[in-house]
Amino acid sequence: MSRNSEFYKVDIRSPSAAFLPCLSFNAATKRNRPQLEIGSLVYARVEEAHADLDTELTCIDPETKKCWNTGEVLLGELKNGLSFEVALSAAQRLVAVDCYVLDRLGKDFSYELCAGTNGRVWLVAPTARETVLLLQAIRRSFGMTNVQVEAMVGKMVQVFS
Known part of the structure; x- marks a missing residue:
């Protein structure tokens, strides 16, 4: 500031x-x-x-x-990268060691993410397209089950390939 x-x-x-x-x-x-x-x-x-x-x-x-x-x-x-804000409950989910959505995205995409418990998230990927795609996936994943996240990431991989 x-x-x-x-x-x-x-x-x-x-x-x-x-x-x-x-x-x-x-x-x-x-x-x-x-x-x-x-x-x-x-x-x-x-x-x-x-x-x-x-x-x-x-x-x-x-x-x-x-x-x-x-x-x-x-x-x-x-x-560099992109910063965005999420709800505090979503930030706690991203900070958790066993965050399924981040683990699943990491299998098919290379990215760097930094999430704070204050709700601010920083994300960088090799291309701007991948960065935006990952941002949308992370935001949409809140409230989804692991099966739904798996299906969403599977579609993303098909579209991105």
């Missing part, structure tokens, strides 16, 4: 904006830190949340020592 020299204000679909310190990235320093533009999409985790204070986010991944600018760190700016 906005930025200054010390932190970024981030819209996380809550009543108040969160803040992300500029140095909250793996190996970020005052000279070597990300320069996020207003409107950038960031995959971050909540560091602190208090009822009376702004929520603090971080993009530091404690499980890796890699630098933020290598592109090998899980948390950080999401470039």
Whole structure:
């Protein structure tokens, strides 16, 4: 939403904006830190949340020592791709380890997806056509049974081939 020299204000679909310190990235320093533009999409985790204070986010991944600018760190700016919003219940379904629709789509299509528990989803595929096709499939799958998802993806594969 906005930025200054010390932190970024981030819209996380809550009543108040969160803040992300500029140095909250793996190996970020005052000279070597990300320069996020207003409107950038960031995959971050909540560091602190208090009822009376702004929520603090971080993009530091404690499980890796890699630098933020290598592109090998899980948390950080999401470039290219398409972002869209889904209901919170749908986001929880996408985040689940055993999400059938994502597993099934992954058998026939290559894509990268990042779903947040706040309902924001980022998706990128090799072509724009595949990206839109996958977006429609994911949106339509909510409320479907596994058998219905299987039939839908089967039709998609026939049409796309």
